[in-house]
Amino acid sequence: MITIDQYDFQGKRALVRVDFNVPLNSKFEITDDTRIRAAVPTIKKILNDGGSVVLMSHLGRPKGGPEEKYSLKHLIKPLEDIFLTKVNFSRDCVGAEALELASSLQPGEILLLENLRFHAEEEQGNQIFAEKLSLLGDVYVNDAFGTAHRAHASTAIVADYFPHDKVCGSVMQAELENAQKVLSYADRPYTAIMGGAKISDKIMVIEQLLDRVDNLIIGGGMSYTFAKAQGGTIGNSLLEADKQQLTLDLLRKAEEKGVKIYLPTDSVIADAFDNDANTDVVASGAIPNGWMGLDIGPDTRATFAEVVRNSKTILWNGPMGVFEFPNFAIGTKTIAEAVVEATKNGAYSLIGGGDSAAAVTQMGHSHDVSYVSTGGGALLEYMEGKELPGVTALQFEETPLT
Ligand SMILES: Nc1ncnc2c1ncn2[C@@H]1O[C@H](COP(=O)(O)OP(=O)(O)O)[C@@H](O)[C@H]1O
Numbered sequence: 285m286i287t288i289d290q291y292d293f294q295g296k297r298a299l300v301r302v303d304f305n306v307p308l309n310s311k312f313e314i315t316d317d318t319r320i321r322a323a324v325p326t327i328k329k330i331l332n333d334g335g336s337v338v339l340m341s342h343l344g345r346p347k348g349g350p351e352e353k354y355s356l357k358h359l360i361k362p363l364e365d366i367f368l369t370k371v372n373f374s375r376d377c378v379g380a381e382a383l384e385l386a387s388s389l390q391p392g393e394i395l396l397l398e399n400l401r402f403h404a405e406e407e408q409g410n411q412i413f414a415e416k417l418s419l420l421g422d423v424y425v426n427d428a429f430g431t432a433h434r435a436h437a438s439t440a441i442v443a444d445y446f447p448h449d450k451v452c453g454s455v456m457q458a459e460l461e462n463a464q465k466v467l468s469y470a471d472r473p474y475t476a477i478m479g480g481a482k483i484s485d486k487i488m489v490i491e492q493l494l495d496r497v498d499n500l501i502i503g504g505g506m507s508y509t510f511a512k513a514q515g516g517t518i519g520n521s522l523l524e525a526d527k528q529q530l531t532l533d534l535l536r537k538a539e540e541k542g543v544k545i546y547l548p549t550d551s552v553i554a555d556a557f558d559n560d561a562n563t564d565v566v567a568s569g570a571i572p573n574g575w576m577g578l579d580i581g582p583d584t585r586a587t588f589a590e591v592v593r594n595s596k597t598i599l600w601n602g603p604m605g606v607f608e609f610p611n612f613a614i615g616t617k618t619i620a621e622a623v624v625e626a627t628k629n630g631a632y633s634l635i636g637g638g639d640s641a642a643a644v645t646q647m648g649h650s651h652d653v654s655y656v657s658t659g660g661g662a663l664l665e666y667m668e669g670k671e672l673p674g675v676t677a678l679q680f681e682e683t684p685l686t
């Protein structure tokens with residue numbers, strides 16, 4: 285794979301796939317620009333070399349046609365503020381206007397293309413569409429780690445049109461290197477903290493982790509399916525009823541492999557899914573009808589935090605509760621603080637997942653951990669040992685020795 289530092293972009297027009305899938309509010313303002321800032325080094329390297337940049341990305345999940353709320357034009361001004369230069373914009377990512385604007389780009393200039401997913405061909409991985417995109421650059425750079433698990437036209441197929449000039453961007457490179465650290469040579473004790481809403485999203489990665497970690501902490505909404513499967517009552521807490529047997533299998537496998545599993549012993553419960561609901565603290569397997577667990581309780585916080593503080597490698601994916609409601613964010617905050625403390629004491633900490641990353645950033649700790657991934661699904665798939673099409677597409681076929 286060619287890394288960004290190995291390629292000289294002087295006089296070249298770089299077609300750069302970025303993941304600018306950022307959250308916007310109702311006024312189309314970006315509420316978290318982490319993914320944009322992450323791509324800055326790649327873009328600056330190209331511009332500083334004397335190249336020009338054609339940026340392409342998706343935003344949201346449009347239904348295959350233009351939708352105002354998913355237009356990338358909302359990103360023009362924020363990009364201009366970051367790069368202190370005019371950002372040209374093409375109202376379609378392929379076709380005459382895009383070609384015209386791309387071919388007249390001068391070194392140091394930036395062109396932003398409209399949302400790739402306004403064409404259904406993007407997600408279909410359509411070759412003709414990929415070929416049209418390929419006409420917009422002399423060299424292809426993929427820096428969209430967050431979308432690397434998709435075999436879409438712009439993330440994978442387009443690379444075929446640049447057999448010698450396909451480059452791995454700096455976000456992509458850093459993400460792969462950091463994920464490798466927890467996959468291969470982790471210091472012990474190694475603790476994985478899994479939380480968030482759904483077991484089904486994370487079951488594969490949890491299974492893989494059982495071969496690697498010493499401790500597995502399970503919190504957040506997914507923990508209630510474990511509690512129910514173990515015979516507890518969970519009221520209206522999140523439940524994936526069809527996954528109960530799976531949770532028991534996981535617990536058995538963990539025991540066989542000598543992995544210590546930590547599940548919540550107490551929960552902060554609420555009588556409604558609302559920040560201002562009435563609350564109480566009860567044992568996690570004794571939640572009354574009409575109530576739901578929305579955060580880990582004080583005993584659990586203390587136990588989890590202690591395990592985290594004593595760890596040397598930490599992988600965290602998924603919040604411990606409904607952290608979007610301040611009254612149910614204490615569990616996530618406590619764990620974030622324990623991760624920060626462990627990191628200060630020399631542990632390596634990788635935070636992955638859109639919501640976990642947002643929680644850590646929101647709590648002001650994004651610089652106090654080792655690495656915050658820009659990837660959610662992509663990081664999990666990589667951890668599961670799956671091939672990422674966006675990464676494979678950047679690799680060169682081995683030429684047989686003759
Ligand atoms: N106890 C709970 N009940 C309901 N939802 C929860 C609970 N704990 C966490 N969540 C929700 O899980 C969501 C995050 O889950 P997920 O998408 O799996 O995380 P990530 O994006 O970090 O991978 C958050 O919106 C959070 O509010």
Ligand SMILES: O=C(OP(=O)(O)O)[C@H](O)COP(=O)(O)O
Pocket residue numbers: 303305344345430431434637638658659660661662
């Ligand atoms: O936000 C993203 O993924 P994530 O929600 O798993 O972090 C990526 O931009 C991929 O988007 P997609 O899941 O609509 O293909």
